[in-house]
Amino acid sequence: MIERGGARTSAHRAAAEHIRTYPFDPSASVSGVGMQVGPMGTDRPWAGGAGLSRRVHRIDFHVLLFFRRGPVRHTVDFAEYEAGAGDILWIRPGQVHSFSATDPYTGTALTMQPGFLPRAIVEATGLYRYDRPPLLHPGEEQRAALAASLEQVEREYLDTSTLPPSLHTSVLRHALTALMLRVAHVSAQAAADECRPQPDTTFTRFRAAVEQGFTTNHSVSAYADELGYSRRTLVRAVRAATGQTPKGFIDRRVVLEAKRLLAHTDLPVGRIGAAVGFADAANFSKFFQQHTGVTPAGFRAEQV
Structure with missing residues (x-):
């Protein structure tokens, strides 16, 4: 569940200040x-x-x-x-x-x-x-x-x-x-890729929107609506550019930011969860473990 509003904004601001x-x-x-x-x-x-x-x-x-x-x-x-x-x-x-x-x-x-x-x-x-x-x-x-x-x-x-x-x-x-x-x-x-431009700007716009909004928005449909694309168009563009689904791309960005904050700050796990869009610490921990195979606390301990 994604928390919107002042509480999440303050948590993200506090987290961001720990990584200059x-x-x-x-x-x-x-x-x-x-x-x-x-x-x-x-x-x-x-x-x-x-x-x-x-x-x-x-x-x-x-x-x-x-x-x-x-x-x-x-x-x-x-x-x-x-x-x-x-x-x-x-x-x-x-x-x-x-x-x-x-x-x-x-x-x-x-x-x-x-x-x-x-x-x-x-x-x-x-x-x-x-x-x-x-x-x-x-x-x-x-x-x-x-x-x-x-x-x-x-x-x-x-x-x-x-x-x-x-x-x-x-x-x-x-x-x-x-x-x-x-x-x-x-x-x-x-990258074992061909040297060519992206086939269109759909993925570029999606990537920019995710970078701007991943701390509050984890919904593929919401991004599609925001950008004026159908969900199917977004899926095709993201798969062509990255081989991932749009949801997988969003989740990967959320996990990366959570890892950064866990490794490089001393913020409590709950505040880190709030900073990346989870109102409930338990939901954040479950999400993180599903994607990394380790709990947030376990990941932080491995960085020492």
């Missing part, structure tokens, strides 16, 4: 554009103000780390990834992650504000394909092409004198688009 979210800071960008690119370092905006530590946090923008040296261990949503020289780590908005406290981060960091690239490019590059792995291992020829493309983005980013601001931003978007299409190709290969 870092917003994109346009003022830290050259000319205030919606992206940043430069060398990795503890004083850089890409570090989210958290420094290179194991303190978990989430971001509301894209971070792509192009590693020049390795190995580097980085944790994204309960999975630890080890990146080597030439690898790329792609952390998407909303994902909870933490830096290694000991491994040196050497290479180039690129951050991108949602909305900086047009919708057609967002679709073509799978910018919000959370089903794809964060860590990418380009081949040797791909690495060379990516390095050249990244270098072009850096040049355009820093060149603020040869073009007026509006043209500078447009040229930068084009350069970034070329780079992201290359990264997306590697990402598609890593």
